[in-house]
Amino acid sequence: MADMFRLLVVIPLYNHGRTVRKVVERALAIHADLLVVDDGSSDGGADTLSGLAVEIVRHEVNFGKGVAILTGAREARKRGMTHIATIDADGQHNPADLPGLVQVSRKNPLAIVVGKRNFEQAEVPRSSRFGRNFSNFWLRLQTGVSLGDTQSGFRIYPLMVLEKLSLNEKRFSFEIEVLVKGAWAGASLREAEISVHYPPQGERISHFHRLRDNLRLSLLNTHLTMRSVLPWPHRKIIIENGKKEAISVLRPIRSLRTLLTENTTPGQLAAAGALGVFLGAVPLIAFHTLAVLFAAGFLRLNKVAAVSASQLCMPPIVPALCIEAGYFMRHGEFLTEISLRTLGYQGLERLYEWFLGSLVVGPILAVTVGLFIYLLALMVRKERHAQG
Numbered sequence: 415m416a417d418m419f420r421l422l423v424v425i426p427l428y429n430h431g432r433t434v435r436k437v438v439e440r441a442l443a444i445h446a447d448l449l450v451v452d453d454g455s456s457d458g459g460a461d462t463l464s465g466l467a468v469e470i471v472r473h474e475v476n477f478g479k480g481v482a483i484l485t486g487a488r489e490a491r492k493r494g495m496t497h498i499a500t501i502d503a504d505g506q507h508n509p510a511d512l513p514g515l516v517q518v519s520r521k522n523p524l525a526i527v528v529g530k531r532n533f534e535q536a537e538v539p540r541s542s543r544f545g546r547n548f549s550n551f552w553l554r555l556q557t558g559v560s561l562g563d564t565q566s567g568f569r570i571y572p573l574m575v576l577e578k579l580s581l582n583e584k585r586f587s588f589e590i591e592v593l594v595k596g597a598w599a600g601a602s603l604r605e606a607e608i609s610v611h612y613p614p615q616g617e618r619i620s621h622f623h624r625l626r627d628n629l630r631l632s633l634l635n636t637h638l639t640m641r642s643v644l645p646w647p648h649r650k651i652i653i654e655n656g657k658k659e660a661i662s663v664l665r666p667i668r669s670l671r672t673l674l675t676e677n678t679t680p681g682q683l684a685a686a687g688a689l690g691v692f693l694g695a696v697p698l699i700a701f702h703t704l705a706v707l708f709a710a711g712f713l714r715l716n717k718v719a720a721v722s723a724s725q726l727c728m729p730p731i732v733p734a735l736c737i738e739a740g741y742f743m744r745h746g747e748f749l750t751e752i753s754l755r756t757l758g759y760q761g762l763e764r765l766y767e768w769f770l771g772s773l774v775v776g777p778i779l780a781v782t783v784g785l786f787i788y789l790l791a792l793m794v795r796k797e798r799h800a801q802g
Contacts, residue, residue, distance in 0.1 A: 424486030480588025688784030694727030740767025
Protein backbone atom coordinates (compact mmCIF):
# COMPACT_ATOMS: atom_id res chain seq x y z
CA MET A 415 0.00 0.00 0.00
CA ALA A 416 1.29 3.46 -0.88
CA ASP A 417 2.35 5.65 2.03
CA MET A 418 -0.40 8.23 2.60
CA PHE A 419 1.95 10.38 4.69
CA ARG A 420 4.34 12.42 2.55
CA LEU A 421 6.32 15.17 4.24
CA LEU A 422 8.21 18.19 2.92
CA VAL A 423 10.50 20.00 5.34
CA VAL A 424 10.14 23.78 4.87
CA ILE A 425 12.73 26.21 6.26
CA PRO A 426 11.60 29.87 6.11
CA LEU A 427 14.69 32.03 5.67
CA TYR A 428 15.14 35.73 6.34
CA ASN A 429 18.66 37.07 6.93
CA HIS A 430 20.06 34.03 8.72
CA GLY A 431 23.02 33.59 6.41
CA ARG A 432 25.37 32.56 9.21
CA THR A 433 23.27 29.61 10.40
CA VAL A 434 21.06 28.39 7.56
CA ARG A 435 23.62 26.11 5.86
CA LYS A 436 24.26 24.15 9.03
CA VAL A 437 20.51 23.85 9.66
CA VAL A 438 19.92 22.56 6.12
CA GLU A 439 22.80 20.08 6.34
CA ARG A 440 21.45 18.66 9.59
CA ALA A 441 17.91 18.51 8.18
CA LEU A 442 19.06 16.69 5.02
CA ALA A 443 20.71 14.08 7.20
CA ILE A 444 17.25 13.29 8.61
CA HIS A 445 14.91 13.88 5.66
CA ALA A 446 15.64 14.16 1.93
CA ASP A 447 12.65 16.28 0.83
CA LEU A 448 13.53 19.83 1.83
CA LEU A 449 12.60 23.31 0.63
CA VAL A 450 14.03 26.66 1.69
CA VAL A 451 11.72 29.67 1.26
CA ASP A 452 13.92 32.77 1.06
CA ASP A 453 11.59 35.53 2.24
CA GLY A 454 13.37 38.50 0.70
CA SER A 455 16.71 38.08 2.50
CA SER A 456 19.31 40.78 1.90
CA ASP A 457 22.35 38.98 3.36
CA GLY A 458 22.79 36.38 0.62
CA GLY A 459 21.92 33.51 2.95
CA ALA A 460 20.43 31.39 0.18
CA ASP A 461 23.72 31.60 -1.74
CA THR A 462 25.49 29.76 1.09
CA LEU A 463 23.45 26.66 0.24
CA SER A 464 25.23 26.00 -3.06
CA GLY A 465 26.21 22.36 -3.46
CA LEU A 466 23.43 21.06 -1.20
CA ALA A 467 20.52 18.97 -2.49
CA VAL A 468 17.90 21.52 -1.53
CA GLU A 469 15.34 23.49 -3.52
CA ILE A 470 15.00 27.22 -2.97
CA VAL A 471 11.97 29.42 -3.60
CA ARG A 472 12.54 33.17 -3.36
CA HIS A 473 10.30 36.10 -2.47
CA GLU A 474 11.45 39.36 -4.00
CA VAL A 475 10.55 41.24 -0.81
CA ASN A 476 10.07 40.28 2.82
CA PHE A 477 6.41 39.29 3.24
CA GLY A 478 6.68 37.64 6.65
CA LYS A 479 7.09 34.19 8.14
CA GLY A 480 3.42 33.31 7.75
CA VAL A 481 3.52 34.00 4.02
CA ALA A 482 6.72 31.96 3.70
CA ILE A 483 5.07 28.99 5.40
CA LEU A 484 2.05 29.18 3.10
CA THR A 485 4.38 29.40 0.09
CA GLY A 486 6.03 26.22 1.33
CA ALA A 487 2.62 24.57 1.68
CA ARG A 488 1.69 25.42 -1.92
CA GLU A 489 5.00 24.04 -3.17
CA ALA A 490 4.46 20.90 -1.11
CA ARG A 491 1.06 20.35 -2.71
CA LYS A 492 2.61 20.66 -6.18
CA ARG A 493 5.02 17.90 -5.21
CA GLY A 494 2.28 15.56 -4.02
CA MET A 495 2.98 15.97 -0.32
CA THR A 496 0.41 15.66 2.45
CA HIS A 497 2.24 17.52 5.26
CA ILE A 498 4.94 20.10 5.82
CA ALA A 499 7.35 20.40 8.73
CA THR A 500 8.63 23.88 9.53
CA ILE A 501 12.08 24.40 11.08
CA ASP A 502 13.53 27.81 11.92
CA ALA A 503 16.70 28.85 10.09
CA ASP A 504 18.36 30.43 13.14
CA GLY A 505 19.71 27.15 14.53
CA GLN A 506 17.39 27.13 17.54
CA HIS A 507 15.83 23.79 16.52
CA ASN A 508 17.61 20.47 16.15
CA PRO A 509 16.38 18.69 12.99
CA ALA A 510 17.28 15.40 14.69
CA ASP A 511 14.06 15.86 16.73
CA LEU A 512 11.93 15.61 13.56
CA PRO A 513 11.21 11.84 13.86
CA GLY A 514 9.43 12.46 17.17
CA LEU A 515 7.04 14.91 15.53
CA VAL A 516 6.57 12.60 12.55
CA GLN A 517 5.60 9.75 14.85
CA VAL A 518 2.88 11.86 16.46
CA SER A 519 1.70 13.16 13.07
CA ARG A 520 1.40 9.67 11.59
CA LYS A 521 -0.87 8.66 14.46
CA ASN A 522 -2.89 11.90 14.14
CA PRO A 523 -2.70 12.83 10.43
CA LEU A 524 -5.17 15.74 10.70
CA ALA A 525 -3.49 17.25 13.77
CA ILE A 526 -1.15 20.22 13.96
CA VAL A 527 1.88 18.89 15.81
CA VAL A 528 3.98 21.41 17.76
CA GLY A 529 7.47 20.80 19.10
CA LYS A 530 7.55 21.62 22.81
CA ARG A 531 10.95 23.14 23.53
CA ASN A 532 12.83 21.99 26.62
CA PHE A 533 13.19 25.15 28.68
CA GLU A 534 14.95 23.45 31.60
CA GLN A 535 18.12 25.20 30.53
CA ALA A 536 19.87 28.20 32.06
CA GLU A 537 20.47 29.99 28.76
CA VAL A 538 16.79 30.37 27.85
CA PRO A 539 15.95 34.12 28.01
CA ARG A 540 13.40 35.17 30.60
CA SER A 541 11.44 36.97 27.90
CA SER A 542 11.03 33.66 26.05
CA ARG A 543 9.78 31.89 29.17
CA PHE A 544 7.28 34.65 29.92
CA GLY A 545 6.17 34.92 26.29
CA ARG A 546 5.52 31.21 26.05
CA ASN A 547 3.46 31.05 29.25
CA PHE A 548 1.48 34.13 28.26
CA SER A 549 0.77 32.77 24.79
CA ASN A 550 -0.23 29.37 26.22
CA PHE A 551 -2.76 31.11 28.46
CA TRP A 552 -4.43 32.87 25.55
CA LEU A 553 -4.72 29.67 23.52
CA ARG A 554 -6.43 27.91 26.39
CA LEU A 555 -8.78 30.83 26.96
CA GLN A 556 -9.72 31.05 23.27
CA THR A 557 -10.02 27.34 22.48
CA GLY A 558 -10.07 25.37 25.73
CA VAL A 559 -7.00 23.47 24.48
CA SER A 560 -3.76 23.31 26.46
CA LEU A 561 -0.39 23.22 24.71
CA GLY A 562 3.00 23.45 26.33
CA ASP A 563 4.65 25.69 23.72
CA THR A 564 2.42 27.71 21.42
CA GLN A 565 5.33 29.87 20.24
CA SER A 566 7.50 27.05 18.91
CA GLY A 567 8.15 27.24 15.17
CA PHE A 568 9.11 23.55 14.86
CA ARG A 569 5.84 22.06 13.68
CA ILE A 570 4.09 19.67 11.31
CA TYR A 571 1.04 20.97 9.46
CA PRO A 572 -1.43 18.86 7.44
CA LEU A 573 -1.79 20.59 4.07
CA MET A 574 -5.54 19.99 4.11
CA VAL A 575 -5.87 22.03 7.29
CA LEU A 576 -3.70 24.92 6.07
CA GLU A 577 -5.54 25.08 2.75
CA LYS A 578 -9.02 25.25 4.27
CA LEU A 579 -8.39 27.71 7.08
CA SER A 580 -9.03 31.42 6.55
CA LEU A 581 -5.72 32.88 7.72
CA ASN A 582 -4.99 36.61 7.72
CA GLU A 583 -1.75 37.05 9.68
CA LYS A 584 1.45 37.30 7.65
CA ARG A 585 4.26 37.48 10.21
CA PHE A 586 5.07 35.87 13.57
CA SER A 587 1.45 36.14 14.68
CA PHE A 588 0.54 33.64 11.94
CA GLU A 589 1.75 30.81 14.17
CA ILE A 590 -0.75 31.78 16.88
CA GLU A 591 -3.63 32.36 14.48
CA VAL A 592 -3.22 28.97 12.82
CA LEU A 593 -3.38 27.13 16.16
CA VAL A 594 -6.52 28.91 17.34
CA LYS A 595 -8.40 28.70 14.05
CA GLY A 596 -7.23 25.13 13.54
CA ALA A 597 -8.66 24.12 16.92
CA TRP A 598 -11.91 25.95 16.18
CA ALA A 599 -12.16 24.15 12.85
CA GLY A 600 -11.91 20.73 14.46
CA ALA A 601 -8.22 19.95 13.98
CA SER A 602 -6.57 18.51 17.07
CA LEU A 603 -3.41 20.10 18.49
CA ARG A 604 -0.64 17.72 19.55
CA GLU A 605 2.89 18.16 20.78
CA ALA A 606 6.21 16.33 20.97
CA GLU A 607 9.25 17.09 23.10
CA ILE A 608 12.18 18.78 21.34
CA SER A 609 15.50 20.28 22.38
CA VAL A 610 16.36 23.94 21.92
CA HIS A 611 19.57 25.92 21.50
CA TYR A 612 19.94 29.62 22.29
CA PRO A 613 23.27 31.15 21.19
CA PRO A 614 25.04 33.58 23.54
CA GLN A 615 23.45 37.02 23.69
CA GLY A 616 25.94 38.63 21.31
CA GLU A 617 25.47 35.95 18.64
CA ARG A 618 21.69 35.70 18.80
CA ILE A 619 19.80 36.83 15.68
CA SER A 620 16.10 37.55 16.05
CA HIS A 621 13.79 39.44 13.72
CA PHE A 622 11.05 39.67 16.35
CA HIS A 623 10.38 43.38 16.88
CA ARG A 624 9.31 43.74 20.51
CA LEU A 625 7.05 46.75 20.01
CA ARG A 626 5.62 46.09 16.55
CA ASP A 627 5.20 42.32 16.80
CA ASN A 628 3.89 42.41 20.38
CA LEU A 629 1.31 44.96 19.23
CA ARG A 630 0.27 42.63 16.41
CA LEU A 631 -0.05 39.75 18.86
CA SER A 632 -2.08 41.86 21.29
CA LEU A 633 -4.50 42.94 18.57
CA LEU A 634 -4.77 39.36 17.30
CA ASN A 635 -5.46 37.95 20.77
CA THR A 636 -8.08 40.62 21.40
CA HIS A 637 -9.83 39.72 18.15
CA LEU A 638 -9.61 35.96 18.72
CA THR A 639 -10.81 36.24 22.32
CA MET A 640 -13.84 38.30 21.36
CA ARG A 641 -14.65 35.87 18.56
CA SER A 642 -14.33 32.91 20.90
CA VAL A 643 -17.18 34.12 23.12
CA LEU A 644 -19.65 34.92 20.36
CA PRO A 645 -22.51 32.40 20.19
CA TRP A 646 -22.10 31.70 16.46
CA PRO A 647 -20.41 28.36 15.74
CA HIS A 648 -17.00 28.21 14.08
CA ARG A 649 -16.75 26.80 10.58
CA LYS A 650 -15.64 23.19 10.75
CA ILE A 651 -13.26 21.66 8.24
CA ILE A 652 -13.14 18.32 10.05
CA ILE A 653 -16.74 17.25 10.55
CA GLU A 654 -18.11 14.18 12.28
CA ASN A 655 -20.72 12.20 10.42
CA GLY A 656 -24.32 12.52 11.44
CA LYS A 657 -26.63 15.46 12.02
CA LYS A 658 -26.66 16.74 15.59
CA GLU A 659 -29.85 17.76 17.32
CA ALA A 660 -30.29 21.13 18.99
CA ILE A 661 -29.48 21.34 22.70
CA SER A 662 -32.28 22.54 24.97
CA VAL A 663 -33.11 22.36 28.68
CA LEU A 664 -36.66 21.52 27.59
CA ARG A 665 -35.41 18.20 26.13
CA PRO A 666 -32.78 17.05 28.67
CA ILE A 667 -32.66 13.36 27.68
CA ARG A 668 -32.35 14.06 23.96
CA SER A 669 -29.82 16.83 24.58
CA LEU A 670 -27.66 14.57 26.75
CA ARG A 671 -27.71 11.87 24.08
CA THR A 672 -26.39 14.42 21.59
CA LEU A 673 -23.71 15.80 23.92
CA LEU A 674 -22.50 12.33 24.88
CA THR A 675 -21.69 11.63 21.22
CA GLU A 676 -19.09 14.44 21.29
CA ASN A 677 -16.50 12.58 23.41
CA THR A 678 -17.85 14.37 26.49
CA THR A 679 -18.04 12.36 29.71
CA PRO A 680 -20.91 12.53 32.24
CA GLY A 681 -18.53 14.22 34.69
CA GLN A 682 -17.59 16.90 32.16
CA LEU A 683 -21.25 17.55 31.34
CA ALA A 684 -22.08 17.79 35.04
CA ALA A 685 -19.24 20.26 35.61
CA ALA A 686 -20.35 22.35 32.62
CA GLY A 687 -23.94 22.41 33.84
CA ALA A 688 -22.89 23.34 37.38
CA LEU A 689 -20.70 26.15 36.06
CA GLY A 690 -23.53 27.50 33.90
CA VAL A 691 -26.02 27.48 36.78
CA PHE A 692 -23.60 29.09 39.24
CA LEU A 693 -22.72 31.95 36.89
CA GLY A 694 -26.36 32.23 35.86
CA ALA A 695 -27.28 32.94 39.47
CA VAL A 696 -24.75 35.78 39.81
CA PRO A 697 -26.12 39.24 38.81
CA LEU A 698 -24.01 39.64 35.67
CA ILE A 699 -26.83 41.48 33.97
CA ALA A 700 -26.49 41.36 30.15
CA PHE A 701 -23.15 39.53 30.47
CA HIS A 702 -24.20 36.07 31.66
CA THR A 703 -23.59 34.33 28.34
CA LEU A 704 -20.22 36.02 27.81
CA ALA A 705 -19.08 35.02 31.31
CA VAL A 706 -20.24 31.43 30.87
CA LEU A 707 -18.50 31.12 27.49
CA PHE A 708 -15.25 32.58 28.85
CA ALA A 709 -15.23 30.33 31.92
CA ALA A 710 -16.24 27.17 30.04
CA GLY A 711 -13.59 27.79 27.40
CA PHE A 712 -10.86 28.36 29.97
CA LEU A 713 -11.84 25.25 31.96
CA ARG A 714 -12.20 23.16 28.77
CA LEU A 715 -15.85 22.38 29.50
CA ASN A 716 -18.65 21.99 26.99
CA LYS A 717 -19.79 25.54 26.18
CA VAL A 718 -23.17 24.46 24.80
CA ALA A 719 -24.02 22.51 27.95
CA ALA A 720 -22.89 25.38 30.20
CA VAL A 721 -24.88 28.05 28.36
CA SER A 722 -27.96 25.81 28.17
CA ALA A 723 -27.85 25.12 31.91
CA SER A 724 -27.46 28.82 32.69
CA GLN A 725 -30.91 29.40 31.17
CA LEU A 726 -32.40 27.71 34.24
CA CYS A 727 -31.51 30.88 36.15
CA MET A 728 -33.56 33.23 34.00
CA PRO A 729 -35.84 35.64 35.94
CA PRO A 730 -37.89 35.71 38.01
CA ILE A 731 -37.44 32.61 40.20
CA VAL A 732 -33.67 32.33 40.75
CA PRO A 733 -33.00 36.10 41.04
CA ALA A 734 -35.88 36.33 43.53
CA LEU A 735 -34.44 33.48 45.60
CA CYS A 736 -31.03 35.17 45.60
CA ILE A 737 -32.48 38.53 46.65
CA GLU A 738 -34.45 36.90 49.47
CA ALA A 739 -31.36 35.05 50.67
CA GLY A 740 -29.26 38.23 50.50
CA TYR A 741 -31.92 40.27 52.31
CA PHE A 742 -32.07 37.65 55.05
CA MET A 743 -28.27 37.72 55.40
CA ARG A 744 -28.37 41.50 55.88
CA HIS A 745 -31.50 41.94 58.00
CA GLY A 746 -32.29 38.57 59.61
CA GLU A 747 -35.70 38.43 57.96
CA PHE A 748 -37.15 37.90 54.49
CA LEU A 749 -38.28 40.69 52.18
CA THR A 750 -42.08 40.62 52.07
CA GLU A 751 -42.92 44.05 50.67
CA ILE A 752 -43.01 44.24 46.87
CA SER A 753 -43.41 47.91 45.95
CA LEU A 754 -41.94 50.76 43.94
CA ARG A 755 -39.90 51.71 46.99
CA THR A 756 -38.34 48.28 47.61
CA LEU A 757 -37.74 47.37 43.96
CA GLY A 758 -37.29 50.84 42.46
CA TYR A 759 -35.85 53.40 44.84
CA GLN A 760 -33.89 50.70 46.69
CA GLY A 761 -32.84 48.95 43.49
CA LEU A 762 -29.10 49.15 44.21
CA GLU A 763 -29.65 47.52 47.61
CA ARG A 764 -31.60 44.70 45.95
CA LEU A 765 -28.76 44.27 43.45
CA TYR A 766 -26.27 43.96 46.30
CA GLU A 767 -28.54 41.45 48.03
CA TRP A 768 -28.86 39.52 44.76
CA PHE A 769 -25.07 39.24 44.67
CA LEU A 770 -24.84 38.17 48.33
CA GLY A 771 -27.62 35.64 47.91
CA SER A 772 -26.09 34.23 44.74
CA LEU A 773 -23.01 33.23 46.76
CA VAL A 774 -25.28 30.87 48.72
CA VAL A 775 -28.01 29.96 46.25
CA GLY A 776 -25.60 29.62 43.31
CA PRO A 777 -23.42 26.84 44.79
CA ILE A 778 -26.47 24.96 46.09
CA LEU A 779 -28.17 25.05 42.69
CA ALA A 780 -24.88 24.24 40.93
CA VAL A 781 -24.32 21.10 43.03
CA THR A 782 -27.96 20.05 42.63
CA VAL A 783 -28.05 20.54 38.86
CA GLY A 784 -24.58 19.06 38.40
CA LEU A 785 -25.54 15.92 40.33
CA PHE A 786 -28.81 15.63 38.40
CA ILE A 787 -27.00 15.96 35.05
CA TYR A 788 -24.36 13.44 36.10
CA LEU A 789 -26.89 10.78 37.13
CA LEU A 790 -29.04 11.42 34.07
CA ALA A 791 -26.00 11.25 31.76
CA LEU A 792 -24.94 7.95 33.34
CA MET A 793 -28.42 6.58 32.73
CA VAL A 794 -28.38 7.72 29.10
CA ARG A 795 -24.90 6.26 28.55
CA LYS A 796 -25.93 2.88 29.99
CA GLU A 797 -29.01 2.92 27.76
CA ARG A 798 -26.84 3.60 24.69
CA HIS A 799 -24.42 0.81 25.59
CA ALA A 800 -27.31 -1.61 26.11
CA GLN A 801 -28.67 -0.77 22.66
CA GLY A 802 -25.46 -1.11 20.80
